[in-house]
Amino acid sequence: MADLSPELLALGFIWYVAFLFSTTCHEAAHALAAKIGGDDTAFAGGQVSLNPVPHIQREPWGMVVIPILSLIINGSLIGWASAPYDRVWERRHPRRAAWMALAGPATNYTLMLVAAVLLRLGWSQGWLHKDPPDFAGSVLGAFFSLNLLLGTFNLLPVPPLDGSTAIMLFMGETRSQRYLDWLRGNSYAMVGLLLAIVAFRYVYGPIKAIATHYLLRGQF
Numbered sequence: 001m002a003d004l005s006p007e008l009l010a011l012g013f014i015w016y017v018a019f020l021f022s023t024t025c026h027e028a029a030h031a032l033a034a035k036i037g038g039d040d041t042a043f044a045g046g047q048v049s050l051n052p053v054p055h056i057q058r059e060p061w062g063m064v065v066i067p068i069l070s071l072i073i074n075g076s077l078i079g080w081a082s083a084p085y086d087r088v089w090e091r092r093h094p095r096r097a098a099w100m101a102l103a104g105p106a107t108n109y110t111l112m113l114v115a116a117v118l119l120r121l122g123w124s125q126g127w128l129h130k131d132p133p134d135f136a137g138s139v140l141g142a143f144f145s146l147n148l149l150l151g152t153f154n155l156l157p158v159p160p161l162d163g164s165t166a167i168m169l170f171m172g173e174t175r176s177q178r179y180l181d182w183l184r185g186n187s188y189a190m191v192g193l194l195l196a197i198v199a200f201r202y203v204y205g206p207i208k209a210i211a212t213h214y215l216l217r218g219q220f
Contacts, residue, residue, distance in 0.1 A: 011138070012071040018142040019067055022111055022150060023081045024052040026104040030083040033103035037096035039089040047083050055081055077146075087184065094168045094176035101165035108151030115144040116215040148211055153200055158192035159183060 028050055031042030046054035056063045062080035070078040090097040119140045122128030128137040157163040164183060168176045 008075065012075070012077075014139055014142050015077050015146065016067060016071060018139070018146045019077055019079060020052055020063065022108060022143065022147050023063060023079065024050055024055050025107050025111060026150065026154075027055050027081050027083045029103040029107040030085075030100055033100040034083070034085050034089075034096075037089075037093060037100060039086045039096075039100075041086045041089075042083045045084055055083075058082065058084070090165075091177065091180055094171070094173065094180065098166050098168040101162040102169075104162050105151040105154045105166075108147040108154070112144050112147035112151065112211070113215070115140045115147065119144065119216060144216070145208075148208060149204065152204055152207055153196065156196045156199060156203075158188075158196050158199075160189045160192060161196055164192065 027047060031047040035043045035048055059081045067077050067079035070076055123130050154162040157167050
């Protein structure tokens with residue numbers, strides 16, 4: 001179990017709030033993109049919303065229980081969320097489904113960029129302390145790092161991650177149908193997650209280094 005010092009509790013609270021808000025935005029973006037594309041499934045469930053409650057009601061373990069337990073036990077944050085969609089709609093409109101899948105990671109990258117802009121502005125104007133970071137800087141730093149991680153991880157092209165659906169943007173309709181037959185007709189979720197976790201260890205480091213250098217230390 002992690003040493004629950006006041007500093008660690010405060011940092012854990014910051015990261016959990018960042019996770020809850022970022023994940024809510026991610027799933028709300030999926031739901032909104034689906035509604036725009038003609039699928040009202042998530043909209044009917046109240047998930048076209050920045051209110052975290054309907055998202056928590058759908059995934060209480062992934063958005064509350066497991067993240068908090070993981071912070072308490074080992075000081076890291078693990079969690080997940082999901083938005084419902086119509087599989088028939090997905091088959092009829094594979095490109096719309098691909099855009100729906102991209103909406104989540106795109107939202108995470110947008111939040112990351114907003115956090116980077118606010119950090120750079122705060123540092124340049126003296127509103128934020130860079131070393132050591134003050135409370136506001138820690139919050140923005142958590143939003144930057146967490147959303148970079150969420151956006152990048154979800155773009156990996158393996159099920160059940162968003163990237164596995166988003167790649168249909170590069171396929172014709174016939175190939176998309178065949179791909180969906182393969183993707184939805186097999187239980188690849190656990191295998192895909194294992195592959196994603198292994199691959200992520202190798203791809204995320206360079207991506208984080210580049211993003212941090214150009215967005216936080218370099219010039220825009």
